[in-house]
Amino acid sequence: MNYRRLFLIWVPYIWLLALFLIPFGIVLKIALSDIALAIPPYTPKLDLSAGWESITSYFSQLDLENFIFLTEDDLYWRAYLSSLKIAVYSTIATLIVGYPIAYGMAKASPEWRPTLMMLVILPFWTSFLIRVYSWMGILSQEGYLNQFLLWTGVVSEPLVILNTNLAVYIGIVYTYLPFMVLPIYAALGKLDESLLEAAEDLGCSKSSAFWLVTIPLSKSGIIAGSFLVFIPALGEFVIPSLLGGSKTLMIGKVLWEEFFSNRDWPVASAVAVVLLLILVIPIILFQRNEQKQREQDG
Amino acid sequence: MTRRFSWFNATSLTLGFTFLYLPMLILIIYSFNESRLVTVWAGFSTKWYGELLHNEAFLDAAWVTVKVAFWSSTLATILGTMAAYVIVRSGRFVGRTLFSGMIYAPLVMPEVITGLSLLLLFIAIGLDRGILTIVLAHTTFAMCYVSVVVSSRLASFDRSLEEAALDLGCTPFDAFKSVTLPIIAPAVISGWLLAFTLSLDDLVIASFTSGPSSTTLPIKIFSAVRLGVSPEINALSTIMISIVTVGVILASLVSKRAIKRQKADEQKALQT
Numbered sequence: 001m002n003y004r005r006l007f008l009i010w011v012p013y014i015w016l017l018a019l020f021l022i023p024f025g026i027v028l029k030i031a032l033s034d035i036a037l038a039i040p041p042y043t044p045k046l047d048l049s050a051g052w053e054s055i056t057s058y059f060s061q062l063d064l065e066n067f068i069f070l071t072e073d074d075l076y077w078r079a080y081l082s083s084l085k086i087a088v089y090s091t092i093a094t095l096i097v098g099y100p101i102a103y104g105m106a107k108a109s110p111e112w113r114p115t116l117m118m119l120v121i122l123p124f125w126t127s128f129l130i131r132v133y134s135w136m137g138i139l140s141q142e143g144y145l146n147q148f149l150l151w152t153g154v155v156s157e158p159l160v161i162l163n164t165n166l167a168v169y170i171g172i173v174y175t176y177l178p179f180m181v182l183p184i185y186a187a188l189g190k191l192d193e194s195l196l197e198a199a200e201d202l203g204c205s206k207s208s209a210f211w212l213v214t215i216p217l218s219k220s221g222i223i224a225g226s227f228l229v230f231i232p233a234l235g236e237f238v239i240p241s242l243l244g245g246s247k248t249l250m251i252g253k254v255l256w257e258e259f260f261s262n263r264d265w266p267v268a269s270a271v272a273v274v275l276l277l278i279l280v281i282p283i284i285l286f287q288r289n290e291q292k293q294r295e296q297d298g
Numbered sequence: 299m300t301r302r303f304s305w306f307n308a309t310s311l312t313l314g315f316t317f318l319y320l321p322m323l324i325l326i327i328y329s330f331n332e333s334r335l336v337t338v339w340a341g342f343s344t345k346w347y348g349e350l351l352h353n354e355a356f357l358d359a360a361w362v363t364v365k366v367a368f369w370s371s372t373l374a375t376i377l378g379t380m381a382a383y384v385i386v387r388s389g390r391f392v393g394r395t396l397f398s399g400m401i402y403a404p405l406v407m408p409e410v411i412t413g414l415s416l417l418l419l420f421i422a423i424g425l426d427r428g429i430l431t432i433v434l435a436h437t438t439f440a441m442c443y444v445s446v447v448v449s450s451r452l453a454s455f456d457r458s459l460e461e462a463a464l465d466l467g468c469t470p471f472d473a474f475k476s477v478t479l480p481i482i483a484p485a486v487i488s489g490w491l492l493a494f495t496l497s498l499d500d501l502v503i504a505s506f507t508s509g510p511s512s513t514t515l516p517i518k519i520f521s522a523v524r525l526g527v528s529p530e531i532n533a534l535s536t537i538m539i540s541i542v543t544v545g546v547i548l549a550s551l552v553s554k555r556a557i558k559r560q561k562a563d564e565q566k567a568l569q570t
Contacts, residue, residue: 012380015377016381020404122543130325130535137337237410252408256410275411
């Protein structure tokens with residue numbers, strides 16, 4: 001019995017240690033190394049066979065140079081700040097677009113709800129890349145949106161949307177919408193209708209009942225949905241590189257270019273470490289919110 | 299909340315679903331466009347599908363992708379189910395907090411970080427990049443999704459059934475095979491499907507961990523669409539969207555029938 005239990009615990013445990021935790025250790029180590037013209041392109045390399053002396057000299061060669069570099073070159077500062085800005089704004093936009101959908105779903109008749117639910121989930125299963133790509137044809141200069149606007153006479157010249165930050169916002173709202181709708185829908189589904197009736201009986205208008213009762217009671221869904229959009233949006237790579245322009249600065253893209261184009265592994269690793277540090281706070285807050293929710297439910 | 303299904307709600311649902319589906323609908327329609335100019339309609343044609351069938355590079359990439367997705371989702375399902383079992387059933391053990399942290403963290407980790415860290419690991423241990431490294435990478439993040447799906451099912455299931463089987467002389471393995479597994483099977487299957495689509499879809503982690511001989515379809519699509527919209531990619535997207543749609547609808551029908559049958563069985567058991 002005990003052997004089996006150990007086996008059950010240790011197989012996934014060792015897998016995650018080896019392929020999740022240890023890789024982070026390596027990222028941290030390379031972030032402290034220097035770039036070199038070698039394969040792999042960084043120095044120093046640990047050589048355990050050369051004895052204790054090589055180990056001590058190895059550690060003495062590690063330094064915070066790359067992190068200092070990140071603070072000196074304002075490209076990185078601007079990239080982190082602009083990622084934060086884009087992630088915050090697009091989370092708010094997703095909330096504004098997603099809340100009415102979740103609300104409408106929760107108010108729909110019960111026999112419709114599974115179908116609506118399926119309609120929200122289906123895009124999530126469809127390739128992310130394809131969903132982002134589908135907007136390239138819509139937003140480009142001679143794209144479908146501009147054709148439509150020119151045809152209706154709303155604009156006289158095609159709008160420039162593709163390769164701007166606006167296109168990035170649209171892309172994030174579009175691709176992450178299910179993550180916002182589903183938690184809010186789940187929270188609204190649990191809402192007790194009689195509370196709204198009570199509020200109205202006590203003299204609330206419909207709209208103030210909505211703001212005073214419905215919104216506060218769906219708070220947990222709003223928080224969960226916002227984190228589920230904000231966290232991945234912050235490190236997003238595909239959307240800014242397909243829909244954004246050369247001026248769109250996002251940290252996921254910077255990391256990618258640092259690694260694949262500049263081949264500066266130590267700096268790319270340092271960028272990753274800082275991104276992770278920024279994400280730790282929202283991730284912990286998100287976990288807390290989930291835990292609180294579970295305790296309330298059970 | 300069935301009261302007052304108003305015009306406002308109908309409008310917001312219509313607008314919302316139009317927003318979700320119109321871009322893909324346009325893409326599907328224009329994949330049947332005769333012209334190479336993707337934004338000008340020049341008549342119905344299926345020629346881009348024909349060209350796709352003769353594009354060796356895409357076919358090779360598709361084959362690599364399916365192989366990777368199959369192996370990584372299968373491995374992820376086994377490991378993820380084990381991990382779910384550990385989290386729900388194993389009580390306390392040394393390092394439990396770290397374990398559950400490692401299960402949940404990959405769900406929120408930016409893909410660029412996961413990809414970079416795995417690549418650096420593979421290089422550090424001298425593993426050549428290829429199909430194997432992508433499978434290892436995909437298994438690692440997909441197993442976390444599987445374990446979340448399976449553990450929610452495990453947590454809601456009546457443990458006394460398993461204990462009864464053990465009391466009646468089943469070995470723990472038999473009890474798992476003939477009691478637990480059939481009950482959690484829907485979750486295990488949907489976990490596998492989730493892992494499969496996640497792997498099929500992944501661009502960022504695959505880009506970091508693939509080698510020159512193991513290009514996956516998303517990598518191929520990404521490098522093609524960077525140059526702009528093309529009718530072949532529209533056709534390819536349409537094929538992928540249809541496969542997923544049919545798959546999701548089939549899966550939901552199967553699970554609906556399974557739930558119905560389970561309910562009917564329970565009714566019967568109550569009557570006898």
